[in-house]
Amino acid sequence: MSLTTEREHPARRSGIHSLWRFRAYLRPHRGVMVLMLVTALAGVGISLSIPLVTAALIDGPIADGEAWAIVPLGLLALALGVLEAGLIFLRRWFQANAVLGIETALRDDLYARLQELTMEFHTRWPSGQLLSRATVDLSAIRRFFGFGLLFLVINTVQLAVTIGLMIHLHLPLGILVAGFALPIIVLTRRFQREYSLISRRVQEEQGDLATAIEEGAVGIRVIKAFGRRRHVYDSFDDKARKLYGSSVDKVRLSARFWTFLEVIPNLGLVLVLLFGALAVGRGELTAGALVAFITLLLQLIWPVAALGFILAMAQEAMTAGDRLGEIFDSVPDIVGGDVELERPRGRLRFEGVGFRFPDSAEEVLHDVHLDVVPGETVAVVGATGSGKTALTALVPRLYDVTSGRVTIDGVDVRELTLANLRAIVATAFEEPTLFSMSARENLTLGSPDATDEEIRSAVEIAQAAFVYDLPWGLDTRIGEQGLSLSGGQRQRLALARAVLARPKILVLDDTLSALDVHTEALVEEALRRVLRDATGIVVAHRASTVLLADKVALLQDGTISHVGTHHELLRDVPVYRELLGQDAEDLDVEEVLQ
């Protein structure tokens, strides 16, 4: 799995529409959003009014030398200060709830959608890509909804109000300050463009580097076996240096921009001080007003600088919105029908079935006809890459046929509800998937209500009694993050899981490949009983497994070329002889010696 596979980029650029689609998630929090806006605006109002109080103090009591008049104004400043802190507290308190609520709801829905999407989708998308959407992209959206959006509004308001106030305080100086907005807007836009390019480049190079890291880690044994440490290091280093170069470019760009954003208000200050002082000298402006003016000007520094920040954040959120959209827009192409088989018998028919993977032109299967009556077991035999696994995946609709149909008791599997279909069919896969949970939960995946006796009997059939000897028996945590089990043990658990589901149709996709001959014989013996009551499809490599079946279907060039008993096929079909003939039935040295 590569974490870095770049998805095809959508043709249209991400914009506000990328986020607009998620507006429904804001709806439950409308009240809070309004409250946030109100408190934030009130906060801006207060922080703007404190300098005005200062001005009043300087021009009033101080100028007049009236000490008693200080107190009410001082108390006003205090009250405003406390109120401001209170408003911030209030906003943050409610905002946290709303913003996290939005994020959590989005993530839950994303997960639900991913569970609906078919195997076709999941084989195409590495889980790392999905994960980065569920974490990184979602927090980008949360940040924007929580802070970016709010401050985009607030900063704009604050800028407008402050400049308005300045113009009110002194028209020429106010206009002078407003004039500085122009270069800022122009340069911010340019920065924005350059920055989004360079940060995308950095992101891509980080992805490449991550791939090199992943290969260095996963392929370590091969690298060591061939002594290719230097070769691998060079390729890693190449990518690391590229990333370094781009990162330094990024640093250079933002250094320039940040410095610029900082120097502009300071230049404004220089001019304001000059002309303001002259104005005070001419008596056009009071000293208090000048102080207030300068304080206001300094208060503009942040909103100006932050605009670049917020716009970058918005850009990020929109890209994230697009990336999430790719998943939300993927429509599950396998949806259940509405027929439920109350008492399935398990007659399975492939009627002229064809199949190809969605992104390839080549048919993996074509014109497959196969009829399996209830209680019968068919072995599917074919060379590597002949489409055996694809054939079995069509039954529980992990993939859908591209032509023809698969029926159970005469009903097209596409007409059955997915729950019903997948209760009728259970599959034990060649590569067993165990989850990080207790052995019990892993076993009862398809049958949550199974009793201890049922579990025991399934475990015995699969020769998986070793689970009872695990440190905490059935409650031992196993799977990827748990106690590690050998390939054979995992396969046996997966088999027990399939057996435990008591399916009418049991699919064994080369389930026994990792078992040693001895265990395999025991499992097969036990399986015979299970298969007597169920319809079975068995993918097999070894003759011993084939013997579980009543008949054998030979898969060749994408279609079933021969159906017959093992002996018939051995006798009549040279290809089959080559695949499974006696001369191929090799002795497993290890087993004999064990």
Next chain:
Amino acid sequence: MTSTDQQTQDGEWPEEPATHRRVGVDEATRRGEADSGSEADWREQHADWRGVAAEQTDEIPAKASLFLRRRSRRLLGELVRPFRRTIALLVLIVLAENAARLSIPYLVKVGIDNGIPPIVAGESAAYLFTVVGLVMVAALTQAATRWTFLLLAGRIGQSILLTLRRRVFNHFQRLSTQFHDRYTSGRTISRLTSDVDAIDELLESGFDGLVTAVLTLLGTGVLLLVLDVKLGLVAVGAFPFLWLITRWFRRGSAKAYRRTRETVAAVIVHFVESMNGMRAVQAFRREPRNQQIFERLDDDYRLANLRAFRLVGMFTPGVKLVGNITIAVVLVYGSYLAIEGEVTVGVLAAFLLYLRQFFEPMQEISQFYNTFQSAGAALEKLSGVLEEEPSVPEPASPTPLPVARGEVRLEGVAFGYVDGPPVLPGLELAVPAGQTVALVGATGAGKTTIAKLMSRFYDPTGGRVLLDGIDLRDLDEDTLRRAVVMVTQENYVFSGTIADNIRFGRPAASREEIAAAARAIGAHDFIAQLPDGYETEVSNTGGRLSAGQRQLVAFARAFLADPAVLILDEATSSLDVPSERLVQRALRTILADRTALIIAHRLSTVEIADRVLVLEHGRVLEDGPPQVLIARGDGRFADLHRAWLDSLA
């Protein structure tokens, strides 16, 4: 950026706990392990805190924690050392920048106090012009120093990251497979991605923020006292309150922060697992239960975040409150002093300006704290990795071996894992150059161990392994790997084209040689059928390259490497029978003129050997050419062969 331009009046940015942006897939690997039985045992056996031992646990005794901190600091010191001159320069620049920045309000004060009166009095404005000129100079100085600082600091930061990446990557590549078996690739990837990113974040924003914050706090404090002692004392009086709030926040956030990391890891584990196991999930109708579990974990994460957010949500207005009260007090007291004529209006104005700057960096500290914590944790893990010594070290003065003939000798070779019975009690074995030896024996007989010792994946715990009379431990890596190549069941395919993958065996090989190698082991046909033949990108085969096909590529790779000694450990297990036959036929020619060690399940593969060793519990029971062993009639191998013949009948 400075403290002033980074936040709103209430310091908006800090509220984002830095966690969720950087936790990767592999955080998953890290968690969860801690509560499984085997890992707990493993931890017990490694009660020592050296190396990566501390990674598994959350509770670390105080003494160990001190050790870990010292180790992290040492690594940080090593990384920073090459830049100490530049850093000294940076310090000067930062000081200059802050001086320039702090001087502006002061100059404004001077301008108002001393520049205006002459103008009011109708005298010259020269004084004002001078002051304005100085403000201009200060502003430009600030801009220039700021720009230089951002550039230099950014470049140093990136250089440190590059060094760190190179060092850790290289170190991981040097560490022996024994280490990697235990450590798992997920954690390796996590170290090199999310942990390095954490340090990146600290270098990028954290240090700048902290340095600016501390300098601003101190500088402003001093300036305030200089401007006016009485007013200055009022402002400095806020210090203890700030300290208390910060302490409260630091303690609370450490806990809250850890909790968010734990909960997000749980979300990630569940997410990744269910995505990777989607086939089983859907086949067994697990979706509703999965959704239930996911929503519960997601909600835990939400609550943990909520707690962290609310802590910041109290910290920020708390600091704001202290700041605003101080401003109000200064305003009242300052006005009073102004009326008394003790301070000028200019001083008061400057004071109010400085006070703003004084409280703002406080907000940044909460941000810094989060970055610092995760970077600290990352540094601790990285320093642990770097402390691990390769258990198969390179020789200090390697013995040259220009052309290997391929004679292998094991002299009294013993091997055992730390906590188990010896796998090999003491093995004597001489393989002349060019001989093909098959190892036969039950599971646990020591076959794979011999293979790993001969290819120096492990070193023996006793005795020596010799290639052409030279101890493997005296050969440098390049010489050894040129002479000895091992192919196992594990067939890792790298990204890039099929040709690239085969070329991995010998990077200098031409296209013709690659195709020849593929042809020799029967991989050419399937490769030729791929959309772009040898130039097909492996990723574009969409994981549909079957295990058998990957194995064929691995064989071609080994064949191309053309080693004097070739070791095949179950290398044909994934092939279907016809392909295996093909490979066996090819092997007869390939192995004719080189030394080979074959471990195989199937007797037909063993048959191509010149010599068979039957092993049990690390000892050789039978040794001889297969025909001789069969002819002898009473040995294990003869039994085996007879059983095989019976099965053929």
